[in-house]
Amino acid sequence: MENREYMLEYSIPQLLRWRVNTSGERTALREKDFGRWIPYSWDDYYDYTRRAGLGLKELGFGKDDKIALICDNIPEVLFVAIGAQSLGGISVGIYQTSLPDEIAGIIEQLDVSVVFCSDQEQVDKVLEVRDRVPAVKKVIYEDERGMRGYRSDEWFMYIEDLYALGDKAHQNDPELFERHVNEGGPDDVCHLCLTSGTTGLPKGAMMTHRNYINMGLRLTEADPLDDTDEYVSFLPFAWIGEQMNSFGVAMATGIAINFPESVETAMADLKEIGPHFMFGAPRIYENMRSQIWLKIDESYRFNQFCYNYFMKIGEKAAHYRMTGQKLPPMLRFLSWLGNVLMFRPLINQIGFLRLRQAYTGGAALGPELFTFYQAIGVNLKQIYGQTEITGIAYVHRNGDVHPETVGKPLPGTDCKISDEGEILSRSASVTKGYYKAPEKTAELIEEDGWLHSGDAGYIDENGHLVVIDRVSDVMYNSRGEMFSPMFLENRLKFSPYIKEAVIFGDQRDYVAALINVDPVVVGKWAEDRGISFSTFMDLSAKPEVADLIYREVAKINQKAEQEHFKIYRFAILYKLLDMDDGELTRTGKIRRQFVRDKYQDLYEALYDEAITEKEVEAFYQYQDGQTSTVKTKIKFYTMEESR
Secondary structure (H helix, E strand, C coil): CCCCHHHHHCCHHHHHHHHHHHHCCCEEEEEEECCEEEEEEHHHHHHHHHHHHHHHHHCCCCCCCEEEEECCCCHHHHHHHHHHHHCCCEEEECCCCCCHHHHHHHHHHCCEEEEEECCHHHHHHHHHCHHHCCCCCEEEECCCCCCHHHCCCCCEEEHHHHHHHHHHHHHHCCCHHHHHHHHCCCCCEEEEEECCCCCCCCCEEEEEHHHHHHHHHHHHHHCCCCCCCEEECCCCCCCHHHHHHHHHHHHHHCCEEEECCCCCCHHHHHHHHCCCEEEECHHHHHHHHHHHHHHHHHCCHHHHHHHHHHHHHHHHHHHHHHCCCCCCHHHHHHHHHHHHHHHHHHHHHCCCCCCCEEEECCCCCCHHHHHHHHHCCCCEEEEECCHHHCCCCEECECCECCCCCCCEECCCCEEEECCCCEEEEECCCCCCCECCCHHHHHHHECCCCCEEEEEEEEECCCCCEEEEEECCCCEECCCCCEECHHHHHHHHHCCCCEEEEEEECCCCCCEEEEEEECHHHHHHHHHHCCCCCCCHHHHHCCHHHHHHHHHHHHHHHHCCCCHHHCEEEEEECCCCCCCCCCCECCCCCECHHHHHHHCHHHHHHHCCCCCCEEEEEEEEECCCCCEEEEEEEEEEEECHHHC
């Protein structure tokens, strides 16, 4: 493999310029607009970055200034971000699902002076909190639809006007942008990445150019990519999972980034591209698996028979492939037949036919789900890391996939387990620390560079890292027996009927759970059986649904390695856990303490076996900020065989 260590001495804008000099006419980006894919070469990429960067300079933006990005996935988010970085400025990703109050808090906390929005929806959020963000000098927008009434207010600027400013500055001094790019260094802070905020408000991790480029180099050293490979950008840009691919992997390898037309069409657009490389949160793979099961359930009985037969064959073959063993002749033939007749057409329908590397991270994924994807021919592998180490530090290697682990460290990454059982890592991808939070930085990173993960784990006999749970989340029952709530939640979520689960049991006599049913799968199940329902709340309260979930919990209890892992009581929640309600982080992780506090009455009822039913007030907060309250009854179920 080509030695690319020299890239570590570049900043991201300098590496972009290097790409222009080596493969300027090759497609770097591709965007779908009005049903048509529009390509951008590396030359175009650099030109737009220059126009955006010099335009920002004309607005007074300079070194160490911050620009917030509240955008859908569009090429302009990279043009503006890297343009700002070219000036020595720092970009800040904010989730486009954030509410105005959240946005104001982040802008204030991180000293943002310019905001870039994709459309009117995001602009209106900033406008709503305008009086709280006096440091913001300009709000730039990409989509001018609905913005006619804003053009007279100088606080707002259309991106084409920004480009025009940049063009004029370039005409006046053609070497100006190059001088700025040359002044950058690999260890300069280029981006503030928000942490997941599982324990409170998100912090801004100070990421450097070297952090991103090193991660891209090390990941593709473990799993090589070709510069002709395709990647589809559909993860929120504010998440480290998208930045590590857009800033790191793409710059290090030269792969093409494809931007879907919208969030709603992302999965359909993915089918058109057929990516070679994909990264997604567990929720994405769980939803895809649910869709596959739905399609099989709706197909003819013969198709269902073939699917079930070849799935068993595929699972056997997957165990050989994941461990690097050679398949026996008969199993190899049946596996080939299953791929030809069943699985290749199936994965072609979801756009995975060309996929060589598929990764999941951000939260744990059940071992059964790995086996499912490997069985149908999708090379799904677990990664592990955190925002503060640029997303990925550990990954499964081909032929060495152990579903219960997160793989081995990337090249150049050191790992050790502290005396308290916490996972510590060290590499060139470790952040400089948290912005304006030296005390938190000192807790995060030791003087010799070891990064605290906050996760408990151990290294197994194969050199793989096993993550147990958050150190703060590991629970002990009243008898002092330890269990991992995340482990049990993942087991529950492997059921196609369970979308989300929250496990309790710390200092209690038994394990209990609040469960969200999957509205799509359970809704279809109910329709097939003539069970009528109107809303998700109504569906969740059906006794037939309760019986279904009871049977699913019983199956999971049968697989429990120890008695205290069994779930003894559960209730089906009347609403889906939601990010906007604070129950999930922006990356889909459960905010466990928040959920317990919010549903304190349900939590207490789970541990009072005399209670079988309770009337509660269901509180809803909608995306526009409006709220409503509805009264409903919650039933509590006891697994009699679990004790």
